[in-house]
Amino acid sequence: MAPPVPPRGVYAPVVAFFHEDETLDLEALKAHVTRLAKSGVAGLVIQGSNGEAPHLLHSERQAVIATALETLKQYGKPGSVIIAGCGAQSTRETLQLCREAQEAGAHYALVLSPSYWVGAMQQPTIKKFFNDVAAESPIPVLIYNFPGVTSGIDIDSDMIADLAATNPGKIVGCKLTCGNLGKLHRVAHDKRIVGPFAAFAGKSDFFLHGLVGGSNGVIAAAANLVPKVHVKLLELYDQGKLAEAQELQTYLSEADWVLVRLGVSGLKGALDKYYGYGGGRSRRPLGSVQASAFDGEKGDVLKRIVEYENSL
Template sequence: MATKSSPPPHGVYVPAVLFMDEKEDLDIPSIKAHVLRLAQARILVQGSNGEAQHLSHDERKLAIATTRQTLDENGFKHVIVIAGTGGQSTRETKKLNADAKEAGATYALVLTPSVWPPQMTKPNIIRFHREVADASPIPTMIYNFPVVTAGLDLDSDTITTLAAHPNIVGTKLSCGNIGKLQRLTSALPSSDFATFPGKSDVFLQGLVSGSAGVIGALPNVAPKAHIQLLKLYEEGKLQEAVKLQALLGHADWQLGKIGSIAGIKAIVSKHFGYGQTHVRGPLAPQQLQDAAVDKLEELIALEKSL
């Protein structure tokens, strides 16, 4: 039997947005600036927040390579890059995994195909992820995000079955289901399989339930605050952690109501001095003036104080 690949380390991971110019081309200087601000956390490139499904293969590879190069050139060679690589066919996903490896990614985060939901039975989902992992030159993780996979929601039995594969080493649960997360963490040793919630509003709840940290959109805005919560929890300062978690939960909710990807770009551009609000159609830019952002503003003030 093949040796089990190692999972990603415990911590805060950021599915980084990719900044674009008015022509919807990649804005490389702003992408580099964002990577450097996030570098104290670990980086996920080509997640849903990175508009992966709206990019060409060459653009996806360029974004990963730019991220890896920027980290390496600025003293962050230790920072892990996870690449979102889900395609709508097994063949395409295998190619995206190979590209991610060539571009410098350490892990691949794989969405379940969703163009034909009725065909994606449990046996077919398991077969897809196993075939992708068999061929992948880097360890893979299962990305469960029903909102972007036509409602497909992998249950804990399916993920546990897949976790037995030697090259499948973790999962991101953007379903936000803490019961599912705890079933996985209690059944699978953390040394073999890392289980992450995909939402900041259950970050602390996930830690209490044995998660490996968080992979969430909100750290694009406030990576230091998330690292602070992890530190408070590890130091046993639960009351302080609960208070900070409440702020993260409210801020995450406000970010979602703005429109996560476009909202992140608008907030980062306004408060951190780089990047524009352009997104790739059919997404639309978001304006902040009519949105309730008081908790986001409070979180940003905290972020800048840390």
């Protein structure tokens, strides 16, 4: 049985892998999850923004969740947490995705704000959406705030706190990819929220800053590439070794900047170059990024941090 909120730690938002004909490459997924399972991450996010959720059929989403969960069990990590992206443009489909995620073995649902007909997505509409989802979802919900993929919709700290206070045990956390550290700090310490609540930083480049603000850890794309480095930074912070944590954060921020500029396909291209699986393919209209894209200065930045990862 899953704990009331996702345990504190590092979570990798797992990328989706495809063959050249754009069918799912589940063997590459197994190889990837196997490496993550051995790295010390607290869990996985399946079908987050890096998982190309909008490009997957419902049946494919379930297949990815089930495959990841089975791989975790095979490698002695049966207690690892699975957070499944369940956001959709309607309340009805969002709830269907929540039910299907539970059936496939997920423990929590990560839900973006709807953004279709963005002018209609005023605060009362968004608030009702999350209240309705929380009331009917069979698994607890984390609010996912990422203006970059929701037509600029940015859920503020008051709304997050109000939703959590209204739905104790049902809305149990948030992922803030907006990069607003003041918001993360306010939510993490808001006294309106009774009971446990997990506020996660949403990118590697403010992982340490989020910990200082009271985050529950990080859900970060670069954790696909260097999960042990993220776990090491958390250990250094918990041990009070702030100067060492700052140095490691600098390396993470530099690597994250390289990956962000190349997008979801770039992250997969990096996995292909440095770990030899998956390729840099996404489903169209997203393009592909070859391993050769990491030659030169970009490659130097990533090579340094991958070498450190492999030393841990």
